[in-house]
Amino acid sequence: MVRKLTGEKQMWQQRFSTCKAIILVALGLLYAEASLAQTSPEGVGQKRLADRPTAEEKPVGAQFLVKAGCVACHGMDEVRIGPSYRSIAEQYTDADADTLEWLAQKIVFGGVGKWGVVPMVANPHVQIEEARESISWILKNAKEQ
């Protein structure tokens, strides 16, 4: 039995071309504020990954990026919702300490404007130290060999 359901779907009139503009805006603080002000009931869901009891060892590197949910938006070579780890590594090959710290902050609090107009979500379950380690791992492991 095959049936076609009724109900016309509204279509996008026109897809705007993806914004190619790469605008670097230091939004770290703005998001830091916004994120900190935002608490869910009883602070649930805000638990740090490291606080969660797991049978396994604390995940590191690639494993951490999967466990922390980055994989939903970043691939090694694939552009998913955000840039690939490869492009990130290339972009920041010679980055100074301030830039790296800023990137770590951006991972935790979210941010936008460097690669496009879509914001990276806040990742409040990631500790700043874990974010720093993620950056180092990406820069070390994701460069074109």
Next chain:
Amino acid sequence: MEKILGWSSLLKGGSKLLKNAVTVVALLLVTGAAAQANSLSGRVIRLADGQGVPGVSVILNRRAGDGIGADIITVFTGEDGEYHFPDDVSPSSLSGASLSVRALGYQQLSPTASPFILSQNDEKKLSVNFTVKIVNDLSENAPASAWLAKIPESNEKDFVRLQCIGCHQFPTPKVMQYSKQIEAGAVAMGMTDEESSAMVRKESWEAIVKYMRARMYDIFPDGTNIDISKLAWHQIQDNETTLFNAEDGKLIAEFAATHMPRSYDALTGYDYGAELGVSTKTVIREYTLPDTSFVREVAMTTGSPYVWGADLQKNRLLRLDPQTGKQDWFYVPSDMPTGPHTIVGDYTGNLWIAMMEGDVLAKYTPEKNDWKLWSLREDFDGAAAVGSEAMVHDLTFDKNYKLAQDKNGNIWLTLIGHNKMASLNPDTGDVNRYDAVQIEGRSPISISLYGTLLSDDGTCAWYAQLVGVVACFNTETHESESVIEFSEGSGPRRMAIDGDGILWIPLFGSGKLVKYDTNARKLLNTYDLPDLSAAPYSVTWDPKRNIIWCANSNVDAIYGFDPKSETFSVLPLPRGMGYLRRIEVDENTGDLVTTYANIPTGSGPSKVVIIEVGD
């Protein structure tokens, strides 16, 4: 019988307060043992006129453990603002406990501490009085649905509710946070003119829909083989394996970009939309479970006081003793992860559990601590993506929400991954599969064959497809008949059948309750829920009260529908993120038994909820 409080009585004295939301205050008066038998009581009054405020939730938060039963107990104030906790709350259990108040439209005024910590008290009875004031901004305690109230109703809105409340409330605090980020980002990028900011919103919500397709992989248990890290992006976004296909995604993104609030700073003008159905005898008991567990459904068996829960995350069952609060866990004996998902009790003490992963249906016999597992697997190609498996979802139950078998002994199951009805004969182990209604252009997972139940005579396994279909699967001819078609987005989910053969169908997306006569095969009526964004996940028929209970996902409240008066009443839950999926009525006590189910694990409260209705 104490009178059920209604809005009419609440509004007496010229107050419109309770139509909005709050957390409140406390004035502590430690008195010597007064006349009441209860160890904890008091009154909630309004600052403006000193009048008592009815219908306020008074929430007692105790330290879990020590066999005290529920750690959190909520009661409601009566006509004069008075409340009292039940006798089983012993004075010794109050040491270090805290008390808070919650009601739409009120805010705690004094004292400033909320929640209020009770002082050590072993013998004396406590009397705690609260003073509250009226507030216009309801953003503090309003349910998620309140943020959708001002968006005009449309088919698109139904569709978005159906798709976007399926796992979590919409909007959750995180969703609000993301909306704020979109707006702040546009400003920071200088893209504030209408065209540019519209483009930013559209791109961002399109990205979020894609992100949700990926977050779908969060619903599987510990040790899952359905591993997102092994999949390429195009597989994750594949129309065949996602709940919402590319076209759906566009519709949702456009709707969200156009209609979702851009600021969540203040919320005004929301009310529950129906009278409160609570009295001073209503008691809500909450039992806190580990954060790392995800007990999304609970059930009971005939003759046992225990509440059984399916812990999807940890591949195990919970046994909760409501009296003591003791929690015991029973792991599914399987090498593979299973993810206990849907749980139904039977008349002889067994639990029947459908598994999220591994295509397994299980029977657990507590008396013997015995498990039996059946595989419903067929043609599994090992490609572990969402929708690649059959995914046993629901199983047939009867008017009492107990397992139901047809006259050949078959249990009927919905296979959501394959859009098939399957029969399992637990005595012989025979499994058969049959097509459910097919929808052109939609994959099985996006059709979402969902709830099912069995007619009294066993000939009809009524099933619902989220895409908008309810049908009778004839258990003899194996054909779908009496196909009822709802508009796309209405989202019929988990139904109930009553003693007269009336099928009650909750429409998750459009916020309605449908009354369908299975004998005459006729749709009798459609009722709007008090809040159309309530997202009723399921309904349960309460045989003793003849009430239809709606387990809502998005409104932090349960609705009771009285078929006689054709009216709804509202039973507010004590907290936000009160995402419900299913309510069981305890045969012995008449209590409502449920649990919170916001996805993912740890994002919402992890608690079993037992409600003494107090009627």
